[in-house]
Structures are given as structure tokens and as C-alpha cells.
Amino acid sequence: MKNKGTQYGIALSALILLLTGANLLFGSVDIPAEAVWHILTGGEAEKASWSFIVWESRLPQAVTALLCGMALAASGLMLQTTFNNPLADPSILGISSGASLGVALVMLAGAGTITAGTFTLSGFISVIIGAFIGSMTVMGIILFFSTLVKNSIMLLIIGIMTGYLTSSTISLLNFFSTAEGVHSYMIWGMGNFGGVSLQQLPFFGLFTVAGLLTAVLLIKPLNALLLGTRYAENLGINIRRTRNLLLIATGLLTAMTTAFCGPVSFIGLAVPHIARLLLGTSNHNSLLPVTMLTGGATALLCHFICILPGESGIIPLNAVTPLLGAPVIIYVIVNQRKIQYFN
Amino acid sequence: MKKTTVITATNLCIGYRTHKGETHVHDHLSFALYRGELTCLLGANGAGKSTLLRTLSASQPVLSGELTLLGTPLHRYSEKERSRTIGVVLTDKTQTGGLTVYELVALGRQPHTGFFGRLHHHDHHLIENALHSVGIDHKAHSYMAELSDGEKQKAMIAKALVQECPLIILDEPTAFLDVVSRIEIMTLLHRLAAEQDKAILLSTHDIEQALVLADKLWLLSKEKGLQCGVTEDLILHHQMDTLFPHHDIRFDYHHGVYYPTVNGKQEITVEASDEVLLHWTINALNRHGYTCLPAEAKNADRTHLAALSADRLIVTQKGETHICSSFEELLSVSLV
Secondary structure, three states: OOOHHHHHHHHHHHHHHHHHHHHOOOOOOOOOOOHHHHHHOOOOOOOOOHHHHHHHHHHHHHHHHHHHHHHHHHHHHHHHHOOOOOOOOOOOOOOOHHHHHHHHHHHHOOOOOOOOOOOOOOHHHHHHHHHHHHHHHHHHHHHHHHHOOOHHHHHHHHHHHHHHHHHHHHHHHHHHHHHHHHHHHHOOOHHOOOOOOOOHHHHHHHHHHHHHHHHHOHHHHHHHOOOOHHHHHOOOHHHHHHHHHHHOOOOOOOOHHHHHHHHOOOOOHHHHHHHHHHHOOHHHHHHHHHHHHHHEEEEEEEHHHHHHOOOHHHOOOOHHHHHHHHHHHHHHHOOOOHHHHOO | OOOEEEEEEEEEEEEEEOOOOEEEEEEEEEEEOOOOOOOOOOOOOOOOOOHHHHHOOOOOOOOEEEEEEEEEEEHOOOOHHHHOEEEEEOOOOOOEEEOEEEHHHHHHOOOOOOOOOOOOOHHHHHHHHHHHHHHOOHHHOOOOOHOOOOHHHHHHHHHHHOOOEEEEEEEEOOOOOOOOHHHHHHHHHHHHHOOOOOOOEOOOOOOHHHHHHHHOOEEEEOEEEEEEEEEEHHOOOOOOOHHHOOOOOOEOOOOOEEOOOOOOOOOEEEOOOOOHHHHHHHHHHHHHEEEEEEEEOOOOOOOEEEEEEEEEEEEEOOOEEEEEHHHHHHHHHHOO
């Protein structure tokens, strides 16, 4: 088992390097591979604009895609285990929409002064805080309902309903907002990994990595939770503390990705399944790291597809992720009798 | 031989605490649980078996009274200490299909392992031993999803064993199992209690197996509270009669099972060449609404049945004799 996890870890890391390379080489402007390499190793570029594109646009985007993918996939896995529900993920449970509502409140209240591309630092921090409060609130609501509603399908529906409620609140906000505010919110809502500039990257990276580390620290209780809360309690797990930590980690990861990149769907839902199918285990010791790496690779792949049109523009991210994610989920549901972790 | 107590309760009151107040399920329960013994908790649905088990495993608070575990009040235990003292096997649904049996059993080591749950040589040794003692070492690397219900239950028992707890509490471990697995699991638990000197307490509806294999019985009913004792003492002091306060069932002292009460209006005298034949003859007649009387009660008004063998059943009715060659034939004729 352990060997399989390590093998996939190495293979996925190689894939991530490859995809990062691809993301650095392709874009709306043609830059020769040698020039990109030259720029990254600290050399002078033939054209000043090339250097700017690589450093200010392509590199931050690739790193953002990688971190977002890892964050979303890890959140999805944590939610699936916590709620004992293979179809849980930040977007289905309405946690991303909670974050969106937080962002919408900040953006639309800011009436266009806070826009997606060019956040000022203070504006930026308020967006993140908005997203964090929004996602934590929804997560808290879902956790509360999970104590009342034992049926996992019903809980998913409550999550979907919460999502609708937040969406309609956002629509109402849009209605009463200025055109500029709505526009920047619309652009943000399509999802894109280009929202993080090089200056913001350390900040974004720090919080995301903190969330990912928290997830790694929760591996032991996550494994115990596979048995359900009563068994986990009997194994000495403090359920309330574990749930709170899971709440904070998932809330933080969802808030960071949603605030910077918009509500990205399907990565959180599908990637944990891909990782389980690859590894053939639900043991978080190997499943969590492999899920994170698969998430990173998937997000890089999605971003690469988004930038493929080159000069003609960028495909919205949320047009691509369902193309990869939805078939996986359908496959998993159709074959659930044959897949061990469902039984 | 002096037995060590694991749990002692005096004047224990169990039930639920809600924001509206306390709901008492049972008051004044006093009992003790001993090492090396298999104790079976029997009782009707709603008698409070689960509440009692949950209170003993500390997933529900004691409302009043004293509950001590190895000499220390249960509520003074930290989560960690408790997880090393009480192991549980529940009926809860788990999502462990994607774990191997070995990985599942390894989860039982969590109370003893470090922050990341890394397993050392000693842990692996214990896991292998536990897998061996429950008899599923050959399935160690199969997925939980591939196991039969009985094997899954064995894996959960192995999980409880590697927790190294002196007390193991099982909530209906034989529910949903076929008769072979039921007997296997009960025999296994009885053996483990003795071999590993553990106190094993389980709730069950499987009275036949409990009467055969339990070292002690705990009979729980709304009316009489908890009656504890050795099986035979309880049976011969007629405690089984009141376990289920229902008029339509009776405890059969010969066979140790509950039967529906016979209220046949027609009486018939029966004799048979051996015990087995007599038992099944009465069984057939009872089912068809006859009350069977011993051959001594024979008189001219009553029909008499003499079962010589399974294919030679002689009915004497109003002076006439009729020979049936099967129970099917016997039951198709009117016997009165």
C-alpha cells in the first residue's frame, strides 16, 4: 500500500512539473521555450514584455492553479469523510456560494472600487475576510443540520438549498448594485487562476499552505472518522475539536480559492474519487497526499486547456472543470457496486 | 476462584438529558461486570439495552448514582484513557469498504499510537495476533467490502482486541447474521473472554445462543429493572418468564427457547416412542390449535395419538383407529 502511494506521489509530482512547464510555455503571446527558461533562471529577456509576462502572469497563474487544485481537492476529501458522503464537496454543500456571498457583499458594497483584477491590498484583505466568513457560516449551518438530518442525501439537498439561498441573495445584491460592481463580480464568478498577482502570491500561498498543513495534521482523526463518529470517539478522538479543525481548514481553503479564483466547481468533488480509484484505498495516509497532488495536476491541466486558444483569449475555468469532473462522478455512481469504498 | 470486577454500578440512573430536563430510562441499577466472562444483555426492544450500553461506554452521561471502571469513576477518565479501557463494536454504518481488513484493525491501535498514527513493530505484532485469534488472518489484505457480514463483524472484534482494553462492549454483534455466523461469533467471544481475560458485554436478541454460551446473563425489563446472574440460576428461579411481559409467549424450560403460548381449544392425548418424536408431534399439533396432554390423561372422549415413528402415526378417535403415514396426512384429517 505504502509503495503504491509513494509511486503515485512521484508520478504525480513529475506530471505536475510537466504541466507547470506547459503552462509557462503557452499563452496568448508566443515566447520561445529558451527565452522562458532564460527569464526564469534570472537572465535578461530579448523583450522586456516577455519577462513581464512570464513573471507577472504565467508563473503566478501556474502556482495559483497548483495551490487551488490542491486546496479544493483536499477540502473535497475532508468534507466527504466528515459527512460520510462521497458526493460532498465545497460547491455542492454551498460552502463556495457562502464564500461567494461574502465576496459579493464586499465587492458590490465597494461599488466597483474593488475589482477582480486589480485589488488594492486592503480591498483584497476585505474580500478574503468576506469569503472566509461566508464559507465558515455555511459550513457551520451544514454541520448544524448534519446533527439533525442523518440521511446523507437529505444533507446534500440542504447544502444545495443553502447554495440557492446564497445565490439569490447575491442576485438581489447585484440588482441593487452599480454596473461596475456587477461587472467585476461577473468576471470573478466565471473562475480564473489569473486573479493572483506576483505580489499577492506569497500571501495567498501562505494561507493555502497553512490550510493544507492543517489537513495533513488531521490524517489520523480522518481515518478514525471512516468508522463513524461513535467509533471515532471510542478511539479517543475528540469529535468536537476535530470537527472544528476540519471546519476551519475547509473554510480557509475554500475561502482562499474562492476569493482569488472565483467559485471553481468539480475539482473538490471529482479529484478525491480519482485518487481513491488510482490508489484503491480510503486510507488517508496515502489518500490525502495523492488527492492533493492529483488536485494540483488537474487544476494545472484545466488551466492549460483554458489558455490553449492562445491569442483569441482565455476559456472560463468553470467551462472546463465540469468537462473533466462530471464524467468521473457519473462513472463512480454507475459503478458504485463494483467500487470498494462505497460498500 | 476470585474474579476481578471491571465495572461496578451502584444505584445507577440512566437515561437522556435534554434541554427540557431528564428522561429516566432506568433508576437504581446495581451490577458488576467481571473479567474473563462473557455477559449477555437480554431484553425486549425498548427495554433500555442500548441506553445502558451507551452509558457504560461513556457516550451518554450517568444521570445519577455511581459507575466505576477499574476502581475509578467513569467520568474521571480522559478520552485517551477511556479509549484504552473500553473497546466497542457497534451496529453503526461505516465507510470502510475501501480499507483492507489489516488497515481497519490497525485503526484500533489509534489510542496507543502517536500523532500521525504510525505503526511500530509491536503494533503490527498485535494486529497479526488479533487477526489470528478471530480467524480472519487469511483475509488480512482483502478489502472490507469483499467480506461477508460475519467476517466484517470479526474484523471489528479484532479492532476492539488491538485496543488492548480490559472491557469490550458489543451492541447486537449477531444481528443480521446467519445462524452459522451467529454461533461462530458467540463462540469466539466466549473463547476470547476466557483466553484473554477480558470482560465482554454484549446485547443480543439471540436468546438460544446466549443461554448456551453466556457466563452471566443480564435480563433487562421495564418492570423489573436489571436481573444479573448465572444463566441456570436465573432460568430456574423463573426470571425468564418475566423478561418479556407478553401473554402470547412462554419460556420452554426444556429447550431454553420462547414459544408462542398454546391456546388450543381442542384437547388431545399424545404418546410417542421417543423424546424427539414427541417434541415434534406436539409442535405440529400445537401449531394447529390442539392442546396436547400426556398419555395418562387418556379417556374415551379425547382423541389419542400414538406416534410410533415418523411414518406411523396412529389416531384413535371414538373407538376407531386410523393410521397416518406422514404428518401431512395426520394434519389433513379432523382429529376431534
